[in-house]
Amino acid sequence: MGASSESGEPSGPAARTAPAVIYTERLYVAWWGWLLPLAAAVLIAFEVGMAYDAVPAWLPYVVTVPLALAVLLMLGKTTVRITTAYDEDGETELHVGNAHLPVRYIGDVEVIAQPDKRIALGPGLDPVAFVVHRGWIGSLLRVEVADERDPTPYWLFSTRKPERVAALLTTAAGRDGSSTQR
Numbered sequence: 001m002g003a004s005s006e007s008g009e010p011s012g013p014a015a016r017t018a019p020a021v022i023y024t025e026r027l028y029v030a031w032w033g034w035l036l037p038l039a040a041a042v043l044i045a046f047e048v049g050m051a052y053d054a055v056p057a058w059l060p061y062v063v064t065v066p067l068a069l070a071v072l073l074m075l076g077k078t079t080v081r082i083t084t085a086y087d088e089d090g091e092t093e094l095h096v097g098n099a100h101l102p103v104r105y106i107g108d109v110e111v112i113a114q115p116d117k118r119i120a121l122g123p124g125l126d127p128v129a130f131v132v133h134r135g136w137i138g139s140l141l142r143v144e145v146a147d148e149r150d151p152t153p154y155w156l157f158s159t160r161k162p163e164r165v166a167a168l169l170t171t172a173a174g175r176d177g178s179s180t181q182r
Contacts, residue, residue, distance in 0.1 A: 019083035022092070023168050027134045027158055028076035041068035078132060080159050082168050092172040094143065096132050096157045103172045107144030111162040114138040120156065132157040141165055 045060035081095040092103040112120045117140055121133060130152050133140070137158040144154045159165050 019085045019093075021081060021083050022172075023080075023082040023165060025080045025159060025161065025165075026076065027078045027080065027132075027137060027160075029072050030136050033136050034072055037068045037072055038065065041065045075134075078134070080157065080165065082165070082172065084172075094155075094169060096130075096155060099130060099155075101143070101145065101155065103169065105145055105147040105150070106169055106173050107146035109144070109166045109169050110142040111166055112140040112142055112156075125156070126153050129153055130155045130157075134158040143169065 041064040042061070045064040048060040048064075049055065049057050078097045079095070082092065083095065084090055084092045094101045094103065094106065117138075120140060120142065121131070125131070128151055133156070137160055139159065139162045140156055141159050141162045142154050142156050145152050
């Protein structure tokens with residue numbers, strides 16, 4: 001148990017260690033993205049049940065349907081977050097999945113609409129860029145990395161609200177809040 005002061009408030013390094021979340025978004029699979037994998041799991045279970053008479057009819061369903069559900073849940077566990085630390089510097093960070101980037105290293109922020117995704121992810125993609133793409137999400141955000149020691153030129157990630165995330169990042173970085181849109 002952590003140390004506490006006379007007022008009952010926690011004190012010391014254990015006090016207020018969790019960062020404040022400014023923005024969070026889970027990149028879950030939309031409802032229409034569940035239909036085909038679940039139908040495929042049921043079809044595979046049916047085929048296995050037809051092929052092997054020694055296997056109880058219910059067993060392939062018990063294996064394939066939860067497996068399909070687990071894969072869909074794993075695909076949708078990635079999050080996009082913007083947090084601010086409670087420590088003395090109060091640094092704001094962008095988190096995409098398990099990676100994080102302090103806002104002080106963020107350069108230009110660009111919203112990439114759905115019609116331009118093919119170019120951004122194809123011929124326009126730098127091979128050393130950090131990419132988190134979810135095909136069921138229409139738009140992308142490109143965030144330039146302004147750290148000369150980091151070999152990654154930019155982050156390119158999916159988000160359902162790219163204008164809002166871009167505005168939050170540019171505001172946190174101390175710029176005028178304008179972002180370019182392609």
